[in-house]
Amino acid sequence: MSAFLGNIHYLLYNKIKFQSDFCDYLLNVMKEMNIDDKIKLEVISNVEANTVNLKDGDLQDIVDLSNIHGSLQQMIIEVETKLAYIVDQIDRNEIMNIENISKIGFEFGVKNRLEGQHSPIDVYSMITGKILNGMPCDRVQTLLESEDSYVKWIDRIDIHENFWSALGRSSDDFYQIRTEIIKGLISNIDVEFKELEEKVYMLFKVEN
Structure with a gap:
């Protein structure tokens, strides 16, 4: 830097x-x-x-x-x-x-929720502008696909594990909480979030 x-x-x-x-x-x-x-x-x-x-x-x-x-x-x-x-x-x-x-995480996300109409790639940028995932040089996230209706990405490495294992816990706790925060952040827009498989995520447009 x-x-x-x-x-x-x-x-x-x-x-x-x-x-x-x-x-x-x-x-x-x-x-x-x-x-x-x-x-x-x-x-x-x-x-x-x-x-x-x-x-x-x-x-x-x-x-x-x-x-x-x-x-x-x-x-x-x-x-x-x-x-x-x-x-x-x-x-x-x-x-x-x-x-x-995790429910408290969702509430916190709602309190900071995104507003307006946005494409999935815009929402991806907004979320990754809020959620901490290491240093930029760690290159944790890799965008796999980006279309008008969805984006898909992967977290290549678990940058959080050491902080949780030091307490005898799994970073699964972190990811569960993070998921709910993200769902709260996007609770007011027509884009949804899901984990497709371990550490592979998608934001997709919801048709009304």
Whole structure:
């Protein structure tokens, strides 16, 4: 990456912030739940002790301009670690299971839903502009097909696995939550999302 901030850096930062915002949203939902306050406080305390909050502010104010690539990579590590840790804490303490956490993901997607009429390839660009999937240089996603009525792509590698396996979990949890966030994002437009096979996805136009 360049030594100067460019559009690619801001796009990546927006993805990082989107996932950070979901972490905050998930914690806030938990805080409002009618459960033992002692359990809530224990989870919050554990999260605060074992994860790092994304700094507030414009990218130019929080990134290390002498090491933009390394600084953004560290932000990714921190926000990926935080999401996995929060999910693990909520599930481990039997506050919500993965299915219910995924429903919260859908709600978060709806709150950030895309508006207007868009082609599948436009929706693909919008979604990939929000969902964090490693650094651009990781080249995780490969577009396989693009037609007027659909797009199909593959995640070549699982960039998330290490963060979840470190907690004794599978990244399947991440992908289940991510799927629901995407479905929430597109809940107001005539395009649907589905996983055709493992790590192969499609966005397709729905005929009214």
